[in-house]
Amino acid sequence: PEVEGKPLFGIGIENFITLIVFGLIFTLGVLGNSLVITVLARSKPGKRRSTTNIFILNLSIADLAYLLFCIPFQSTVYVLPTWVLGAFICKFIHYFFTVSMLVSIFTLSAMSVDRYVAIVHSRRSSALRISRNALLGVGLIWALSFAMASPVAHHQRLFHREVSNQTFCWEHWPNPRHKKVYVVCTFVFGYLLPLLLISFCYAKVLNHLHKKLRNMSKKSEASKKKTAQTVLVVVVVFGISWLPHHVIHLWAEFGVFPLTQASFLFRVTAHCLAYSNSSVNPIIYAFLSENF
Template identity: 75%
Template structure:
């Protein structure tokens, strides 16, 4: 009886593996990808639908423009990158071609940089609104925020261009292929250093300084109160 139960369990496990075609760890990764995709698409779509809606004759605030840009970048990544990246866990080889290989890694970098630079712009916007309240009325206008968003995308695309250039299909000995970055060593070191400085250190420093200034500006008022 116990032997028959064990055989049935083994058959169920074997059938599950055959049905899924992937290992348990890869299956869990796919579930996580799916959860992130569904929640991310729903959340960002809701934000975009709310923020993008404006009354006739009413201009969007700079904050709403930056939030809208942040949601667009996140939603674009979810729609154009996550479904393709999930195939890595389902298939033993890359079958989507060289263009998709280059595009998803390029656009992943673009969306990441857009998010970072937008958060930096939002911190500057908040700094101007609080510390320079008298000047804020003509600095914090929709036209300036829109121009900032355009510059953010141009800068992000420019910084991500090397990723698209060096992302290639690499052939294995068994005639399978995978999508990988193939950089000359010197170029990789230079790019990693520049990305770290301009995509992390400087934005972090800018955000930190802005919020320290905002905190310092509000401290005297709190003491007086």
């Protein structure tokens, strides 16, 4: 039994594997998002920056910041037996984790509305789809995300266990009912409703493209289909990546979340999926977007 449970580099085998996966996600994500930002930030002289590119740039900035701020600090939980990074980092990484998730889903919602206007209301799109409106939208997305995530920063705090002399970074709500309301609101407004809005926009876009396909030039048709395809894949990947995270939070609030080997694996998988979402978006753009 002692040989089976032997730690690797001073930590358990499960934690070691988790750190390897985190490291791969971090490296791929930082390189990929940096490349996307470099490509999109270099706009050609005299060429207008498209609204789609502004939203993709915003998504990549949010993803890169998320990877840089969250993964290195969160990794310490799997390496060290106690929290050593202080109260500010404890609040900040959990706050920014939520901010980044909300910025991603709100940006994807904006991108799907942008596609809807471009394809279904193409005559009015030139007046609506201008850089200024997209930048205003991006500003609103960040402001809304910072505001919605603020309860996380407020309720995240350090707890010291005297018996084992350990410090933990945990969320504490004096009124458990308030936490239940917040978890449900985050799920509804930060996941469910945006995905429903996105689904509605895509249903309209696909229906419109199906009707108008014969009247389009081959180049225009291919370009519109490719952009719609890119955003659709990004949205589907987001939906899958963040679902386990919301399931765990709802399960913990409205059920009894078991502390077993299987539940540990589920929590780690949820973490890895959430982190990997910030790494796979650049790969999707590279294969599907006309800008790469």
